[in-house]
Amino acid sequence: MTTRLGALRADYLAGLRTYLEDESEAGLAYSYELGRRAMMERLGLLDMAALHRAALDTLVLPAPPSDQPRLMxxxxxxxxxxxxxxxLSIEGYRAALTASEERFQLAVSGxxxxxxxxNPQTDEIYFSPQFKRIMGYEDSELPNERQAHFGAIDEQDFERVTQSLMSHLDRRQVYDVEYRVRTKSGEPRWVHSRGQALWNDSGEPYRMVGWILDITDRKRDEEAxxxxxxxxxxxxxxxxxxREEEKARIARELHDDLGQQLTALKMATSLLESGVRTDQPWPAQSTLNGLYAMIDELVESIRHIxxxxxxxxxxxxxxIPAIDNLIDEFSARYGIRVIRHIDPDAIAFNRECRIDMFRMVQEALTNVARHSGASEVVLDIVRADPHCIVRIVDNGRGAAIDGAKGRHSFGLLGMRERAALLGGEIRISSEPGAGFALTAILPLASLEAKDASSS
Ligand SMILES: Nc1ncnc2c1ncn2[C@@H]1O[C@H](COP(=O)(O)OP(=O)(O)O)[C@@H](O)[C@H]1O
Ligand SMILES: [Mg+2]
Known part of the structure; x- marks a missing residue:
């Protein structure tokens, strides 16, 4: 350190000597450069004070007293x-920042x-080792050039970042941006960047110091x-x-189905009444049978609704009996064979989960009928501790599974919701032409949890 200090002392002395003669801007810039050099060499302020003191001793003290005020x-x-x-150094910068809460955070996150x-004038830039690490580089790899970072900024954000930088430098607006970058390996990441410029007396920025933080995880969470x-x-x-559709459907069924049947029933009874009034013989058994049949039909309609x-x-x-019944109706209606692998006693399903389980199977079968063109379905409901696995596999045309899909398809979404409510999940595997397989993996703990009665 002494030799470095020695060299610096000689340069400072020479620089000050010239400056005392011409007082040029270039002289001041040289001194600034020496200061930077001293910092890079990890010299401290006391070293600088000693340096200056020695220079004063050599250059100012021997001068005639009349010259001394100007020279000083x-x-x-x-x-x-x-x-x-x-x-302006980062340490100095940080220390100065404790003044405000927000700036204190900067020190903490440092x-x-x-x-x-x-340096906006020379475009020189220094990246700290941690900066390079965030960008996926070894300390020696990333060159100290602005472009080395600018080139990594995602093009969707580039304009915004440069705009923000410019309005900070030109109009002193806050520079505080979040943007996407690509690391060395091309991995996309999000960073938060803040910075503060320093302006000289003529209003030109001559330095800007800042930091970046990797906020990828936060962004990911926000996005999810x-x-x-x-x-x-x-x-x-x-x-x-x-719900609205369901109400409309029930209203229609009540009106069309029950309404009509009740009207028919009313007509039949009024015929009966007029028979009674005109003293005709007591209605024949066949008339009564007709009435009973109508009432039976009504009961059946109500049961159906x-x-x-x-x-x-x-x-x-x-x-399980309800699902069996569902399958029988499904096969009868669509002519699709269903092979069941269900052990009815393996799982003691509790009351709460029944409707969710039932609706999941129902929706899966509805999808098979609606989308697959399959001739056969295999349905498994098996115990695989600690899970219950429900699998519905068809041999139909399958579908392309992509994430973007499903804007308006709520069947699968609803199934996922139900599975999630039970603490489980839905997995789908399918390829066009190769059938559709849907698996619900549900924790037995929530299906069998004790309640008043189980099935
Ligand atoms: N068994 C199946 N075979 C082929 N494609 C299916 C099957 N089940 C679902 N799909 C596809 O997945 C999509 C989403 O299903 P779903 O969420 O139930 O919505 P919806 O049945 O209202 O279209 C369907 O539109 C269909 O393209
Ligand atoms: Mg559906």
Whole structure:
């Protein structure tokens, strides 16, 4: 350190000597450069003070007293330039920041932050080792050029970042941006960048210091949250819609089906009445049989509408018989064979989970009928501790599974929701032409949790 200090002392002395003669801008710039050099060599402010003191001893003290005030003033200006880089150094910067809460945070996050220090005049830039690490580089790999970082900024954000930088430098607006970058390996990441420029007396920025933080995880969480909120919003809008449709359907069935049957029944009874009034012989058994048949039909219609609303069998007989019944109706209606691998006693399904389980199977079968063109379905409901696995596999045309899909398809979304409510998940595998396989993996703990009665 002494030899470095020695060399610096000689340069400072020479620089100050010239400056005392011409007081040129170039002289001041030279002093500033020496200050930077001293910092890079890890010299401290006390070293600088000693340096200056020695120079004063050599250059100012021997001068005639009448010259001394001017020389002292010039030497002080020269010395201030030497100190400027220290004042602006990151340590100095951080210390100055404790003043405000927000700036305090900068100091706290300093450990994780990657620092940069840029000279807008020369375009020289310094990246700290942590900065390079964030960008996926070894310390020696990333050149100290602005372009080395600018080139890594995602092109969708580039314009915004440069705009923000320019309005900071030109109009002193806050430079605080979040943008996407690509690391050395091409991996996309999000960074948060803040910086503060320093302007000289003529208003030109001569230095800008700042940091970047890797905020990829936060961004990912935000994005996942946003997506799931959006999904929930769509789902609940859909539920409203379905409810309305359901009401309309029930109203139609009540009106068309029950209404008509009741009208017919009323007509038949009024015929009966007119028979009674005109003293005709007591109605024949056949007339009464007709009335009974109508009433039976009415009862059947009501049963049908009610069963559609809520499968009563679920409550009366339990989940597996209700599913068996569902499958029988499905096969009869669509002519699709269903091979079941269900061990009815393997799992003691509790009351709460029944409707969710039932609706999942129902939706899967509806999809098979609607989308697959399959001739055969294999349905498994098996115990695989600690899970219950429900698998519905068809031999139909399958589908391309892509994430973007499903804007308006709520069947699968609803199934996922139900599975999630039970603490499980839905997995789908399918390829066009190769059938569709849907698997619900559900924790037994929530299916079998004790309640008043189990099936
Ligand atoms: N068994 C299946 N075979 C082929 N494609 C299916 C099957 N099940 C679902 N799909 C595809 O997945 C999409 C989403 O299903 P779903 O969420 O139930 O919506 P919807 O049935 O209202 O179209 C369907 O539109 C269909 O393209
Ligand atoms: Mg569907």
């Amino acid at each position: 003033e010039a030497a002080t200006a020269f010395f201030n330039e030497l100190l400027a880089p220290f004042e 450990a994780m932050a990657g620092l940069w220090d840029w 949250l946003r997506a799931s909120r959006e999904e929930m919003r769509r789902l609940s809008a859909h539920i409203q819609h379905v 009610a069963a559609d609303l809520h499968p009563v069998m679920l409550d009366d007989l339990g989940l």
